[in-house]
Amino acid sequence: MVEIQQTVGAELDRISEVIDPLGERFAAAGHELFLVGGPVRDAMLGRLQNDLDFTTSARPDETERLLKGWADATWDMGRAFGTIGCRKGDWQIEITTYRAESYDPDSRKPEVDFGDSLAGDLGRRDFTVNAMAVSVPGRVFEDPHHGVVDLAQRVLRTPGRPQDSFSDDPLRMMRAARFAAQLGFDVAPEVVEAMTEMAPRIEIISAERVRDELVKLICAPWPRKGLTLLVQTGLAELVLPELPALALERDEHHRHKDVYEHTLTVLEQTIDQEDRLGGPDFVARFAALMHDVGKPRTRKFVDDGTVTFHHHDVVGAKMTRKRMKALRFSNDQIDAVSKLVELHLRFHGYGSGEWTDSAVRRYVRDAGDQLERLHILTRADCTTRNARKAARLRRTYDDLEARIAQLSEQEEMASIRPDLDGTQIMEILGIAPGREVGQAYKFLLELRMDEGPMSEEAATKALLDWWAARQG
The missing domain is CATH 3.30.460.10 (Beta Polymerase, domain 2)
Incomplete structure (x- = not known):
């Protein structure tokens, strides 16, 4: 004292x-x-x-x-x-x-x-x-x-009966979880009991107010404490039901822990890398929290006893978008988080071999302005306890980032475009604005991804060859 x-x-x-x-x-x-x-x-x-x-x-x-x-x-x-x-x-x-x-x-x-x-x-x-x-x-x-006294003991209590407090203002239940995450405090047992008993009261609170508390919780120093409390009391079932649903699944690569625990670990490993973003970053953290939410809906049992979650990245991105819309997030935040969820497996799809220039360009193009966050999420998602496998994954991703840096210096990859623009396409092919210009543009963009920068002469020849093949 x-x-x-x-x-x-x-x-x-x-x-x-x-x-x-x-x-x-x-x-x-x-x-x-x-x-x-x-x-x-x-x-x-x-x-x-x-x-x-x-x-x-x-x-x-x-x-x-x-x-x-x-x-x-x-x-x-x-x-x-x-x-x-x-x-x-x-x-x-x-x-x-x-x-x-x-x-x-x-x-x-x-x-x-x-x-x-x-x-x-x-x-x-x-x-x-x-x-x-x-x-x-x-x-x-x-x-x-x-x-x-409660401050010294690092515990959250209500001045009066917690049931009365939460009945008056149900948002205080979210605030309990948020303060636990911000201060690292425990919540008194009678407060946890009242939160569990009165969780349905949260439904009278506007989506915007719930969202604001959730953002503060997730951006706090100890978000695991707050999220665990939301799941324990049943509040998460009402404000972020995708999270407790993960506890029912088993991660196909890490049988010793369920996807819920894996997700919280990925969140913490994302936080450990946030110096790359300049500090606490809601988009990166929420993408970590939502990256596997598609698994419950895509789980399949195979005859050999294994479990698969095919396309959980795509399904999870759609679920993430739906949940964030319900919580009234901005379109920019929804787009950013959903893109990260959809791309979080892309790195593993290329295997462990040498990345081609074409594959690197596509990775950068698809990530767009979320590339740095995708680096963080992909690294955080490698939670294996197999030290040799973890080291191999880190080396492979180190190699990928090095290749991105190398190509970026050579090709200005952040703004990859075809070697001919729409006006040039129309002049070369003698066509008016329309769908065919877009198709030609897409062809040249794919060619740029595969071959790298081309001279105007080479790009013109490739375009004419493509056009002639279409006409034939």
Whole structure:
């Protein structure tokens, strides 16, 4: 506890130039102001960011008045919920009036009633580690629900009965999984029990809000903890049913573990390579999570006792696209993840021999702007415990990346196009715009893939030969 107190003191000293003058303005007007929730928790963990949340006895109009002349900018998009936002230098600040809420059982949107005490405000919060506050400028620590104890023990509990909390706002069940993934905390048994009991309540939550929590969970430092909790409680069956379905299958190459465990391992091995992408990357991580979701639908038992999953890459890409549409992801994200799922086996289709220039060009063309992520996913998917086989796969992929780099220097592979454009095709063949121009273009593109760059003269001859054969 002493260590936590020292950490909090150091973090509050670091932001004193912001919190102390702000607190003095509210105190002079006869109002209480407390740093609250996530910022207090993060200060105790030594990871306080530039987003600060406060709660106050002042009503929104009064808060807005007190911020004028001090904040660099203010906004009131959250006024209906008692929140006024502002910016002060590099700090983003939200100040919310004490709240006492009631919920419609069929909606997560609260009927906002302003409260009159800090205790009432803290009691309505999601978890005890988010129900702590520090007065400013006085810096008196308030912790009526023993959040500091739970923080020290690295456990998530609710201030009151978890059933009541999750009934009021079912999204808090997703937040429990997300905080487990972000903080690396365990979830108290009674909270897990309530999540399991009340999982169906998540269906009243909008797809967009579920999506946002899922993205934060997957991009967190320990996504396995959060995903495992979603599967354990049955929430995954409702928000990402493709994931728990994997636990029923057995991976054909690794009989000692099911596809579910294999998938979580691939996710972690993707994370281990993210320095290639500059940091946490949702597209790469979600592609790792979804890469084998087609296996349950494509499983076939062969007479010799083996199991096959033919075309699970194609089926999985379609399933991924459908799920991401249901969760309201952007078209760009859907296209990127689906492409990676569809291509994740492409490397293995070429065998272990020497790659031809043509094969390398096609690999790069098909991957497009997802090539770097495809490198990561393919390497992460090699989870065999056979050290010799793993080393061989790594060497083979090292060779492929080297060949891509070599050809890229020679041929500008990132923008492979035929050696003749559409206008030239029409002039050479004497045809007008139409389907035949597209067919000729496709022929020249395939030729470019097979033969590499050609001179205009050679490409013209090849085009004319192709055209003559068609006419004959």
